[in-house]
Amino acid sequence: MSWAGPYQYEIGKSPDKQETPPEVIFDEQVPTLLCLSHLRWSFVYQRPQHLMSRFARDFNLLFCEEPIPTEDEQPWLEVRPEENGVQVLVPRLPHGCEGETALRVQRELLDGYLSKLGVDELMLWFYTPMALDYAGHLQPSLTVYDCMDELSAFRGAPPELVERERELLKRADLVFTGGYSIWEAKRELHDNAHAFPSSVDVEHFAEARRIQADPADQAEIPHPRLGFYGVIDERFDIELVAEAAKQRPDWQFVLVGPVVKIDPADLPQRDNIHYLGGKTYDELPKYLSGWDVAIMPFAMNESTRFISPTKTPEYLAGGCPVVSTPIKDVVRTYGDTEIVYIADGADAFIASVEKALVDGEDRDRLLKIADEILGDMSWDHTWALMKEKMQCAK
CATH class of the missing domain: 3.40.50.2000 (Glycogen Phosphorylase B;)
Structure with missing residues (x-):
């Protein structure tokens, strides 16, 4: 029919x-x-x-x-x-x-x-x-x-x-x-x-490993860039991002995704925090390609107690080191991988980003470990x- x-x-x-x-x-x-x-x-x-x-x-x-x-x-x-x-x-x-x-x-x-x-x-x-x-x-x-x-x-x-x-x-x-x-x-x-x-569509996000032109709304943002994509809602730790951005004004926080269930007026506003709005699935590797570190600043509350973020393997497939708050499933799955850094609190988050920026300079090592983690995922x-x-x- x-x-x-x-x-x-x-x-x-x-x-x-x-x-x-x-x-x-x-x-x-x-x-x-x-x-x-x-x-x-x-x-x-x-x-x-x-x-x-x-x-x-x-x-x-x-x-x-x-x-x-x-x-x-x-x-x-x-x-x-x-x-x-x-x-x-x-x-x-x-x-x-x-x-x-x-x-x-x-x-x-x-x-x-x-x-x-x-x-x-x-x-x-x-x-x-x-x-x-x-x-x-x-x-x-x-x-x-x-x-x-x-x-x-x-x-x-x-x-x-x-x-x-x-x-x-x-x-x-x-x-x-x-x-x-x-x-x-x-x-x-x-x-x-x-x-x-x-899981992850490895081939799709591996496009981020290629050097490519930045999207127009990201092109003028300086490096180092700390990037996040996803829904910005009650699971997102806005206080953590605000404090990290305050302590490290030279770092650029690139936040890609729609704002849902929280008042946009409550989001931290600083020159080094950039809200780029929602993007299509096909556009995500282009943004990821231009980041130095991918971040997952999830709040530690009831809404994140059981989450298992899809972003972790997607960021790794794109060849980007990851810094995450201690979400249980992230810790148990990726916590000992050497390229996913777990940080509790703003000071630890900043220290982990600093380490990720240094370790990420060894591109061959980063990609080798990422591919081993992803396996047949x-x-x-x-x-x-x-x-x-x-x-x-x-």
Whole structure:
């Protein structure tokens, strides 16, 4: 089956409102994997995008996001084709459509679209337990919970999240986790839990090892450059960055990424701190190529207790030494590698950066150690191992 998209499915009718849309393909001969996510496909390219773009090789891949408002009077479901055949589903709800009414409408939109597709075999992949409120009635042949973060510890988490996760853990056939620390917590709650730390597209980030022209907004920033990319939110230690930048005004702090859930006015403002905003996944190696040291100044709080940052192997693939605060999974995985430096507090962070700057001058040694660390680490390898677990669980 194929038809035009982006497609708008409305309750009771299904008009196509695009004049020259691209084509959406659905193969009735293969199973459908419905991924239910709190993260938007087009926000920051990370674990869900890496995995789902690969699972789309074997399944009809539907990636369902949380709803967003529409000015229309009637709710509708936006269906947007993305890379490798992934279909992104976005419920569009009128203003004032909230609470139980909103959940009912989401269920109706999702049910109607699955019915139109003629889905026979359905599998569910949860990133957020809150999706049970509108997808919990479905009857999948397999349910996977990919617990990449302890969402209940994040700022703004709904109070009922812990209860929903308990319910999801009872329903799930498989639980994957984004790191070892969170696996140690979840394995006590599920007897088929497996740690799959976030991996790396080595070839993509190895582009940073080549000498190349700086992006325009980085080109005029002097060296040495200490770089970070990612979401700047409550997990980011703004006090640490402020103090390090104050003590070392000759160092340039290059911070790439969107600011979320914190007031931009609270961010430290100094001549040597540069906020370059969000960049696409394809742009990241160009920025990384121009850094002398990559930094991970994560705050040590409940929101970072279980994280396993994807940045660590990405920075190493780009040939950049790393200085990180003592995040548990970073320490246990990279703490003795000689090119990932662990520092607790501003003074230790500054001392570690100084060492990294000196050690980084031995480029051949740096790249040799980085390649040994990365080994066969890849998203393709992680995806293949996950597929094996799914086949065994069915």
